[in-house]
Amino acid sequence: MAFNRRIKIKQLIEEGKLGEQVTLMGWVRTKRSNKHISFIALNDGSTIKNYQIVADPSLINEDVLRKISTGACIKAKGTVVASQGAGQSAELAAASITVLGEADPEKFPLQPKKHSMEFLRENAHLRMRTNTFAAIFRVRHALAFAVHKYFNDKGFFYIHTPIITASDAEGAGETFKVTTLDLKNPPLTLDGKIDFKQDFFERETNLTVSGQLEGELAALALSDIYTFGPTFRAENSNTTRHLAEFWMIEPEMAFYDAEDNQDLAEDFLKYVISYALDHCQDDLAFLDQRAAEEEQQKKADQRSELGLIDRLKMVVENQFVRLTYTEAIDILKNSNPNKKKKFSFLIEGWGSDLQSEHERYLVEKHFKKPVILSDYPKEIKSFYMRQNDDGKTVAAMDILFPGIGEIVGGSQREERLDKLTERMDEMGIPKEEMWWYLETRRFGTTPHAGFGLGFERMVQFVTGMGNIRDVIAFPRTPGNAEF
Template sequence: MRHTRVKDLLNSPTLLHEVNAKGWVRTFRNNQFIALNDGSTINNIQCVVDFENTSEEILKRITTGAAISVTGDLVESKGAGQKYEIQVKKIEILGDSDAEKFPMQPKKHSLEFLRENAHLRVRTNAFGAIMRVRSVLSFAVHSYFQQKGFVYVNTPIITGADAEGAGEMFQVTSLPLDNLPKNEEGNIDYKKDFFGKHTNLTVSGQLEGETFAMALGQIYTFGPTFRAENSNTSRHLAEFWMIEPEVAFNNLDDNMDLAEDFIQYVIKYAIDNCADDLKFLEGRLLEEEKSKPQAERSEMTLLEKLNFVLENNFKRVSYTEAIDILRDSTPNKKKKFQYIINEWGADLQSEHERYLVEKHFKSPVILFDYPANIKAFYMRLNEDGKTVRAMDILFPGIGEIVGGSQREERFDVLVEKMKALGIDEEELWWYLDTRRFGSAVHSGFGLGFERLVLFVTGMTNIRDVIPFPRTPQNAEF
């Protein structure tokens, strides 16, 4: 007999005779009431066991975590808070669970404990909800760009280029680490490596994406990226996913329009398609907020925060104007900021970004025209010679969520910038070719997918919004 998903049973327009459901036991009360969940929804379906006609052996095996199959009638529930339940006629144990040793007991676990059991944490309500929201957001990303006529491009995971110029990259090699070949200068001879050169895992698909935008007009990448930054914080992962559109003939204003429209679309899509999960996550966040000091509590619930992004136009502010606002702000004057703003050129921190969004403008903010010396080499230099056509989108509770720019399309200016930063022209000869042959104004942005999931789910640690987090000293599972 074909089984029906719990979500579909709970949403059935009518009572049903002889249905089959399969899933995992969340709880089993009084030898009669099973809370069954199959991952299709955050809601369990209650299965009422006819214990008089169920063997003692079967009853003993219905334990938390066990996989079971139940067959019976879908009837109106006599219990509060649920529309339907299954009056069970037959139970089959598909997979036993040692209830005493099963880590995911029906109680509250710390997030740290759940990270140590990442292979099982998705069976909890919170992580089931997070991963369903993540899945829906992923679909929404593709849906938006496909509807807009963008071409999906799979850029390389292995690369010889460092797009960010940060140098914090994971090296890829097939050379024997206990007997590395050396050249005449005594350095490692990468000509004998698999690719014949020094290669790494990519930190961004942007540079390769630009080459496709110069032929296909508008493209996007959505894939894994890697950074060997030894930061053990709630905001960093060594492996994460990036969304990076690139559009020919778009200037910075066009880029800001695209980013605002895109991010509002995917958030609305999540609200429309993840109502039960977001309602649960909002309740979870409210409970978490109660344990914080009043001053640290959020002024908005999760859904209020999401609607804050949807209902407000993003305020566009130059970096220079933002610095003036921050320098004259009360927290800065009273030295309540951890990083005091004294002069133009400072690299803004999350506390500054959140102040602009939550206190000053009370709307999402797009900052633009940043100092050139704190931004990447590929960003278009402004006529003032000291700022670049960069933009960052700032959200409540999280600060920067999107970073992008109009790219430097002028060959001579790009070469000069690369020379000043010590970037090897020969290494990026192919990138410079896009400026040699039919160069045009173009722009793009990057959105860390986990940062988006973090915002939409209300979680506070980025390790909790990716299935298996990769962090310093941790590559378990």
């Protein structure tokens, strides 16, 4: 149909097409008019750049022009001509304009001015029409595509692990329950507890917090796999770093040890960020400028020394520093912020759980490079991590980035049945519910490893956004499931 024979603005800007007749469709960003001419800035989401449409009232019906306002959706046909104004090399001289959808200028929330992030979260159904959020979600797409391309090119298999599960991989207990029982009148057992035997799955189930455990099962058959799916945590946290629904990338690799795991994670992160730098130049330039303006609003001692694009290049162009948790504790304990009690959480000694401020100090102040920390105390890590020979630490690793702290967490997995069951007993994890996981250690066990990357954390780092709620289309947080 002729209606669909349109060209996207990105393609039109790239190809020029001076003198050709084209059809554009999109949403009006601004319109300015006088008696003789109207200038319409149109955007269709394909690029951060608007395209100028010039409408002559002698050719375009005045009633049509009156209906065109910020937020309206239009179809414009015309000829591409050289632009007489600044800011663009070409523009569309309109021969006809059709208003596909009006937008009441008195009621449309997104006026051509700066809006607060909180206001835009309240209008999440429209916020992707702003430059900032359109840029974020184009970058998010590029990063997701790069994830799949990286693993596919390395011979990994994409596994879809369950969203509904009976296990809590982290052992944290902060899960969303899944049930079909009547919550007003649930069936009860003789001792007064809810009788889940009468539920759909005939047992307690919840939304997954991680696809890792099921991913391990797949890796112990296919060698190299990855998952990329939604995960859920019912953590009552209203910080800038937490979501109740988020996406996780979790590769699992048979025949990998802890060092192999670190090598893959570093290579993967550099690849994905390089892909964004190569394919999202306009959007990242815009977000870099936005981030610089945000930094100026901060106190001098809280400002980042690097701009957004500089931070991305810092990751791509440097070898990650690798050190043990024990070495990191020594550095932090003897650091000026710790000695002068400027850390909110002071480092007293070995065994402390590192906070974001400690992680950022190591990356941004001490090494000025991304850092891989390894060999954490077993008491602060999960049951499935391989125990080191010292009996105190596990073969875990966290990757720390500037501005954000931990971005990846992983480990060599405990493949020895006796060590795994011993650790599960210590942590009170019921072995009978994890029989399927334990059987992989009975039948053809092998060293294997993996890691997890919170996708929103990655998008946050690449886009420079300060709040994780602004890098997912419709954030799920305590008290917020509006859209």
